[in-house]
Amino acid sequence: xxxxxxxxxxxxxxxxxxxxxxxxxxxxxxxxxxxxxxxxxxxxxxxxxxxxxxxxxxxxxxxxxxxxxxxxxxxxxxxxxxxxxxxxxxxxxxxxxxxxxxxxxxxxxxxxxxxxxxxxxxxxxxxxxx
Amino acid sequence: xxxxxxxxxxxxxxxxxxxxxxxxxxxxxxxxxxxxxxxxxxxxxxxxxxxxxxxxxxxxxxxxxxxxxxxxxxxxxxxxxxxxxxxxxxxxxxxxxxxxxxxxxxxxxxxxxxxxxxxxxxxxxxxx
Numbered sequence: 001x002x003x004x005x006x007x008x009x010x011x012x013x014x015x016x017x018x019x020x021x022x023x024x025x026x027x028x029x030x031x032x033x034x035x036x037x038x039x040x041x042x043x044x045x046x047x048x049x050x051x052x053x054x055x056x057x058x059x060x061x062x063x064x065x066x067x068x069x070x071x072x073x074x075x076x077x078x079x080x081x082x083x084x085x086x087x088x089x090x091x092x093x094x095x096x097x098x099x100x101x102x103x104x105x106x107x108x109x110x111x112x113x114x115x116x117x118x119x120x121x122x123x124x125x126x127x128x129x130x
Numbered sequence: 131x132x133x134x135x136x137x138x139x140x141x142x143x144x145x146x147x148x149x150x151x152x153x154x155x156x157x158x159x160x161x162x163x164x165x166x167x168x169x170x171x172x173x174x175x176x177x178x179x180x181x182x183x184x185x186x187x188x189x190x191x192x193x194x195x196x197x198x199x200x201x202x203x204x205x206x207x208x209x210x211x212x213x214x215x216x217x218x219x220x221x222x223x224x225x226x227x228x229x230x231x232x233x234x235x236x237x238x239x240x241x242x243x244x245x246x247x248x249x250x251x252x253x254x255x256x257x258x
Contacts, residue, residue: 026216033209037237040202040245046185047248053182060180080167083160090157121175
């Protein structure tokens with residue numbers, strides 16, 4: 001069968017920074033799904049054998065592991081805040097172009113601020129001491 | 131003129147509003163995950179350390195196991211629904227799509243169950 005013609009796709013849209021907030025919500029959701037598996041494994045290791053927990057602990061105490069953990073935390077915070085934005089949209093509010101663009105900026109700014117507080121608490125107060 | 135098929139008219143079932151079921155479930159789980167996620171971030175970041183003894187004591191104490199169990203169940207549903215939409219949007223090969231959807235479903239059940247079992251074990255059993 002001949003290839004059917006497709007309707008104009010993503011390529012016809014002009015890039016707007018509010019597009020980034022949408023695709024980032026999807027991407028951070030995917031990251032959070034992987035983190036969910038890791039979190040369940042962490043809980044299972046805490047209840048299971050000590051060596052598995054020690055291995056996980058060592059992995060995430062490493063510099064590389066800390067960077068990954070920090071990025072996961074930022075992704076989780078972003079996804080939560082972006083989710084709140086979506087819930088507001090679902091009520092039919094703040095859907096105008098100008099509003100969605102300013103809420104995208106608000107979302108990025110709030111992510112940076114909340115992340116700074118949480119990352120400080122996790123790495124310089126709690127795990128920094130261990 | 132009706133676009134309904136003769137079979138559809140005989141059965142008389144209609145859509146019954148089920149089309150939005152998963153969309154709605156995604157919203158309900160996301161509303162629940164806002165307070166649960168905030169609680170989890172605060173609880174984890176106020177742990178004095180992440181060594182095993184501290185973590186085990188935290189999981190078994192007070193309301194923590196209850197909230198952790200709810201978080202695991204709700205987050206598994208939300209995550210599964212979200213990944214399903216992503217797969218449905220980007221994977222067009224029918225067999226591969228079905229295989230991936232099944233894999234995602236089963237994986238979420240597996241890890242939610244593993245997490246729940248661990249939490250229950252630490253909440254009701256003697257600490258190891």
